[in-house]
Amino acid sequence: MKKGVSLSSPFLKRITLLSEKVDRGLFPFNRFPNLLDDEFSLDFPTPVTFFTGENGTGKSTVLEAIAKLCGFHLGGGGSDHQLHETSDQSESVLADFLRPSWLPKVSKGFFFRSDTFSDVARYLDDEGNSAGGRLHEQSHGESLLSLFAYHFGTSERCIYLLDEPENALSPTRQMSFLRLLRDWEDSCNAQMIVATHSPIIMSYPGATILSFDGESVEPIEYKETEHYRITKAFLGNPERYLAELFEDEPESY
């Protein structure tokens, strides 16, 4: 089939809160009353979107809700996998109050969460799906990159939701991951929404970066992110930061 412009990634264009139906006594509305206010909506104008922000600001909560909207198992894994119930039994209440805008609706893909990666890797090994080698016979970082490189296809439209893919990846492997992002984007068949703390990963050109650090989720430029600024400042003068951190004199380092 020819690639029609309007049917290329991104497929999920927007999510909007159905605010009139929300029970504000429930998590996550009681935890994030400002973020998830009556106006809450997120736009995904580009094939790659990053969620960035401090720990506990709601990135995984929103990503999990999107996973449910896609019909993915909330414990993580691929849309084709018949996973047993994993250790994570959580339900996404938020998803029940979100309206997704798709063009077209996509239900293929993968929800990667680093905390259940081991269960998913065991499932793929047990299935005999050994593209790229058995995942459990590789190091943590190697198996992660094998999963992304060999188990994520682009032959049909798919959406990849990745929660902290940098987990266990060396800086060099994080750059290999950027190369994979480019291949997926070039296929026009893949949309990626990635929660990350990695300043290397969020440097990917042309991505939308959404910051969860303010009262509402807002687009932010790469070099304006806390992660970029703090990492750059720290690496530029680690002695000064360490001295401040340990209330010591810079000369002693």
Ligand SMILES: Nc1ncnc2c1ncn2[C@@H]1O[C@H](COP(=O)(O)OP(=O)(O)OP(=O)(O)O)[C@@H](O)[C@H]1O
């Ligand atoms: N089911 C729940 N009930 C109550 N609180 C919860 C529940 N799930 C998560 N939380 C809390 O909501 C907050 C947001 O969690 P979330 O995992 O979305 O943050 P995050 O932005 O992904 O953080 P991190 O960068 O550390 O992964 C956390 O403080 C967490 O303890």
Ligand SMILES: [Mg+2]
């Ligand atoms: Mg998280």
